[in-house]
Each structure stands twice: as structure tokens, then as C-alpha cells.
Amino acid sequence: MSEMDQRYVVGGDLGGTRFRAVLANGRGEVVRRADTLTRAAEGLEAVVNRMATTIESLFSEMGDGLDRARVRAVGLAAPGPLDPWRGIVYSPPNLPGWGDVPLARLMGERLGLPVFLGNDANLAALAEHRFGAGVGADHLVYITVSTGVGGGVIADGKLLLGSGGGAGEIGHMTIERDGPRCGCGNRGCLEALASGTAIARRAVSLLATGAPSRIREVVAGNLSRVTAEVVVQAAAAGDALAGQIIRDAGTALGVGVANVMHLYDPQIIVIGGGVVNAGALLFDPMHAEIERRALAAFRERTRITTPALGDACGVLGAVALALALASGAQ
Ligand SMILES: [Zn+2]
Structure with a gap:
């Protein structure tokens, strides 16, 4: 196995109803998945906690020789508009009352990993390009x-x-x-x-x-x-x-x-x-x-x-983003 194959990334997709997360290897193949209800009405802190707990559940199940130290980065797809460089989501329409949220920083502090943010439709484009119809x-x-x-x-x-x-x-x-x-x-x-x-x-x-x-x-x-x-x-x-x-x-x-x-x-x-x-x-x-x-x-x-990817395009786009940014490609 090359070094690429031995690292892992997390992809997450924050929707108005559900938060989905996957653990993927260096080729973008999904090895674990988890999801939870978003419950946006409970407020920012509760949602961030639930997202972090869901992602951590992917690590705690990492038996069979996988270990958390091999996880390089987390990519997150969120409804736009957002600032992908500063990792800030601006008043997402399906998450009422959020205001401007530094989601990448909040999640990064919780997880101890670099977190990169992308607009969900942009990341769907990236997913179809890397893994799907394109x-x-x-x-x-x-x-x-x-x-x-x-x-x-x-x-x-x-x-x-x-x-x-x-x-x-x-x-x-x-x-x-x-x-x-x-x-x-x-x-x-x-x-x-x-x-x-x-x-x-x-x-x-x-x-x-x-x-x-x-x-x-x-x-x-x-x-x-x-x-x-x-x-x-x-x-x-x-x-x-x-x-x-x-x-x-x-x-x-x-x-x-x-x-x-x-x-x-x-x-x-x-x-x-x-x-x-x-x-x-x-x-x-x-x-x-x-x-x-x-x-x-x-x-x-x-x-x-x-x-070609259906519902999974958000998380797979987030995986593609994490892989690209973890290797410094984009
Ligand atoms: Zn318009």
C-alpha cells in the first residue's frame, strides 16, 4: 500500500434534516458511515456537539488495525452561502437562527483535526468529478x-x-x-x-x-x-x-x-x-x-x-475536499 492508501479522512454533510458522516480511505472509498438528525431548532451548540459525537463514533469503531492518528482531515458540506477559506457559514437558510457560524473552527477544536468547509452544491460537483458521472x-x-x-x-x-x-x-x-x-x-x-x-x-x-x-x-x-x-x-x-x-x-x-x-x-x-x-x-x-x-x-x-452518486454526493464531495486539502492539492 502507498502512503495515500494508509491515511483516512472524514466527510460530513450538514443538511436541514440529517447530518451524515463517513470515514474514507485515501482512494475515497467509504469504510464506515454514521448519521444523526440535525435538530437545528435545538441551537448551534447542540448541533455542533451532535456532529462531533457522530464523527467520533466513526473513530471509536476503528478496530482492525485502523487508528485515529491516521485520520488526516475532515471535510464538511454545508448549505451556502459560506466562506470556504475562513470556514464560516452565513445564516444557512435551512438552519434558522444560526447567524454567521465559524463552523470549521468550532468543529476543529472539538475534534483536534483540520476541518475544511465547502458549499454543498460545489462539493457535489467535486464528488461527481472525482467519483461519479464526471x-x-x-x-x-x-x-x-x-x-x-x-x-x-x-x-x-x-x-x-x-x-x-x-x-x-x-x-x-x-x-x-x-x-x-x-x-x-x-x-x-x-x-x-x-x-x-x-x-x-x-x-x-x-x-x-x-x-x-x-x-x-x-x-x-x-x-x-x-x-x-x-x-x-x-x-x-x-x-x-x-x-x-x-x-x-x-x-x-x-x-x-x-x-x-x-x-x-x-x-x-x-x-x-x-x-x-x-x-x-x-x-x-x-x-x-x-x-x-x-x-x-x-x-x-x-x-x-x-x-451517478445520488444522495451520497454531499459526503463524498466532502471526502474529496478533505483528501485534496490534506495533500495540499487545492
Ligand atoms: Zn435569485
């Missing part, structure tokens, strides 16, 4: 279309961070100059047009005007129960209103993807997140729009695909 591609863009829209860019084999750690915020790219208001304050962002939240909101506002749709029966008339999933199911069952909403979301996504192609000239664009469960209902109009907007040469050399 292995062998030095130019990759990852887009997640879920509650919000996030992204990450790998350029020349490296995660692009930008000047403030915010590079790859594809969700706030303007698609429609006078489009619907986004949570960020701008109008017509990709997130305001194609995210799960946007899809549900549009369905509710059209249903409220009395537009005919079977969505109304599915939620038994209670519009607060309309989710993107409900709209996708109705679209799949042939509902015209739901079909139009998903088509429009796919078209908006296609405009965004064409922009991304021209900006980064990637070999591969990986599109993940819950909304992609809509499949062809979303992707057919997306591809049609890319066809209309992207230069042929870009279209021909960019492969568009879905993620």
Missing part, C-alpha cells in the same frame, strides 16, 4: 434542481471558488428579465422559474385563478399541499396545466444550460436534484431549448447526464 472530465458543471437551484463548476480539474467562494450560483442567473420574483430579490432567476418551490408556487397561483386541473382533486382542494412532486405526477398522468408548468420549467432550465455551455465550455453537465425525477417531461423541452440557443460546436461536445 470521472476523467476536467471540465464539468453540476446543477441541482431541487427546493432551490444550485451548482458547482470544475474548471481545469479544479473546483472554481471565485473571489468570495460563491462561484457556480447558477440558480441566480437571470433567465427572464421581468420574470417572477426570486427569494434573492431579483426577478426571473433560474431558481424562480425551475426549482421545486417555483413549480409548486406557479401551480398554486394558476389553480387559485380557477384553471382546470386534476391537481385540485389530488390535494383534496387544499392548495397548501401542492408540491413539485404532485405537479410532476399530475403531468405524468396527462394533466394539461401540470404538463405546461413542467414544460416551462424545462424550457427555463434549457436557457440556463445553454448559458452555462457558452460560459464554461464543459465536457459534461450533470443535472441532479428531486425535480429531475420528472424525466423526459422536463428534459425534452430543456433539450429543445438548448438546441435553439447553444452554438452547435458547444452542443456537440457537451454531454448532459444525471448524477
Whole structure:
């Protein structure tokens, strides 16, 4: 075994609901996993304690010749925005009341290990590049279309961070100059047009005007129960209103993807997140729009695909970050 194979790193993924952690070897292979509920409402100190205890449980189980001294670093994926260099999370939207948290320092003090922090969508891009759909591609863009829209860019084999750690915020790219208001304050962002939240909101506002749709029966008339999933199911069952909403979301996504192609000239664009469960209902109009907007040469050399890593992309991205930073590569 090389020296690389004998060291270990921890990857952690802090979500609004769960904190997942894994112990991985120098090749990024997961050898142990643990998870816990985040319980953000209990406050910062309780959450940090629970994260540290969960990570320590990975070490205490290290029998069979593994020992804690061989763990080199901890990578953590957290919802953005954040400062990856100073390890500070800025008021994470799914962890209400946190404010600005020096998470890397707090965890580092608890664990006695170097802790590196990354935006979850950025680290998902890194994970797909190192271990997933983008292995062998030095130019990759990852887009997640879920509650919000996030992204990450790998350029020349490296995660692009930008000047403030915010590079790859594809969700706030303007698609429609006078489009619907986004949570960020701008109008017509990709997130305001194609995210799960946007899809549900549009369905509710059209249903409220009395537009005919079977969505109304599915939620038994209670519009607060309309989710993107409900709209996708109705679209799949042939509902015209739901079909139009998903088509429009796919078209908006296609405009965004064409922009991304021209900006980064990637070999591969990986599109993940819950909304992609809509499949062809979303992707057919997306591809049609890319066809209309992207230069042929870009279209021909960019492969568009879905993620290979699923749910594990956050922790595996954190593993990739820890491996890269522990060896001083990035
Ligand atoms: Zn926005």
C-alpha cells in the first residue's frame, strides 16, 4: 500500500434534516458511515456537539488495525452561502437562527483535526468529478434542481471558488428579465422559474385563478399541499396545466444550460436534484431549448447526464475536499 492508501479522512454533510458522516480511505472509498438528525431548532451548540459525537463514533469503531492518528482531515458540506477559506457559514437558510457560524473552527477544536468547509452544491460537483458521472472530465458543471437551484463548476480539474467562494450560483442567473420574483430579490432567476418551490408556487397561483386541473382533486382542494412532486405526477398522468408548468420549467432550465455551455465550455453537465425525477417531461423541452440557443460546436461536445452518486454526493464531495486539502492539492 502507498502512503495515500494508509491515511483516512472524514466527510460530513450538514443538511436541514440529517447530518451524515463517513470515514474514507485515501482512494475515497467509504469504510464506515454514521448519521444523526440535525435538530437545528435545538441551537448551534447542540448541533455542533451532535456532529462531533457522530464523527467520533466513526473513530471509536476503528478496530482492525485502523487508528485515529491516521485520520488526516475532515471535510464538511454545508448549505451556502459560506466562506470556504475562513470556514464560516452565513445564516444557512435551512438552519434558522444560526447567524454567521465559524463552523470549521468550532468543529476543529472539538475534534483536534483540520476541518475544511465547502458549499454543498460545489462539493457535489467535486464528488461527481472525482467519483461519479464526471470521472476523467476536467471540465464539468453540476446543477441541482431541487427546493432551490444550485451548482458547482470544475474548471481545469479544479473546483472554481471565485473571489468570495460563491462561484457556480447558477440558480441566480437571470433567465427572464421581468420574470417572477426570486427569494434573492431579483426577478426571473433560474431558481424562480425551475426549482421545486417555483413549480409548486406557479401551480398554486394558476389553480387559485380557477384553471382546470386534476391537481385540485389530488390535494383534496387544499392548495397548501401542492408540491413539485404532485405537479410532476399530475403531468405524468396527462394533466394539461401540470404538463405546461413542467414544460416551462424545462424550457427555463434549457436557457440556463445553454448559458452555462457558452460560459464554461464543459465536457459534461450533470443535472441532479428531486425535480429531475420528472424525466423526459422536463428534459425534452430543456433539450429543445438548448438546441435553439447553444452554438452547435458547444452542443456537440457537451454531454448532459444525471448524477451517478445520488444522495451520497454531499459526503463524498466532502471526502474529496478533505483528501485534496490534506495533500495540499487545492
Ligand atoms: Zn435569485
